[in-house]
Amino acid sequence: MKSNKTLQTQAIRTYIESCLNIDISKRTRKRNYVYARAVYFKLCREYTKLSLDDIGQTVDMDHASVVHAISKVFDAVILYDKFLEDLYNDYKFSNKDTGETIFENYERLLKENLDLRKEVKSIKEEGLFDRRFIDLYEDIPTERRNHVYEKLETIVKVTKAFYERDTV
Numbered sequence: 139m140k141s142n143k144t145l146q147t148q149a150i151r152t153y154i155e156s157c158l159n160i161d162i163s164k165r166t167r168k169r170n171y172v173y174a175r176a177v178y179f180k181l182c183r184e185y186t187k188l189s190l191d192d193i194g195q196t197v198d199m200d201h202a203s204v205v206h207a208i209s210k211v212f213d214a215v216i217l218y219d220k221f222l223e224d225l226y227n228d229y230k231f232s233n234k235d236t237g238e239t240i241f242e243n244y245e246r247l248l249k250e251n252l253d254l255r256k257e258v259k260s261i262k263e264e265g266l267f268d269r270r271f272i273d274l275y276e277d278i279p280t281e282r283r284n285h286v287y288e289k290l291e292t293i294v295k296v297t298k299a300f301y302e303r304d305t306v
Contacts, residue, residue: 139216140180147188147196150229163197173219176211177226179204187235 147305162175175197182193183204190201215222215272232243278286 144196146186147182147193150178150185151196153180153223153229154181165198166186172207172211173215175199175203176207177222179207180212180226181229182263183208186231 149164153175158163158170158174160171160174162178177198179193182188182196183190186193190204194204195198216225220306232247275283
């Protein structure tokens with residue numbers, strides 16, 4: 139195996155294991171381990187150019203186990219385990235062809251978060267953030283929000299039409 143690919147598989151493994159607090163190389167058929175390995179194998183397949191056998195060897199398994207996990211088990215993960223689906227999607231989202239390690243990516247995301255918080259604070263201070271609207275929105279029952287959006291869209295369209303008519 140090539141060392142830079144091994145580093146990437148180790149980063150993926152560390153990500154999965156630290157988020158789930160398990161050792162994915164543990165020889166067990168418990169669902170949480172099987173599902174976690176399936177996500178690990180899928181990410182390794184997508185982010186490294188290692189063979190299926192090489193990917194399997196990182197957790198002492200053979201290529202057939204990797205094939206089965208990717209082609210069969212991963213579909214069940216996406217269907218039945220929202221947390222692991224989110225974990226998978228979060229990894230993909232945070233590692234879009236940047237060449238960053240997970241840790242560099244984490245640092246970058248922390249900085250982006252701080253920048254966004256500053257921007258929100260600035261907007262609030264400038265008076266562009268209307269808390270009354272947010273309070274009203276939060277009072278709307280979730281199942282009625284689409285109905286309210288439709289009415290708001292109508293109000294906005296009518297207001298625009300009257301404004302355009304008055305300015306012409």
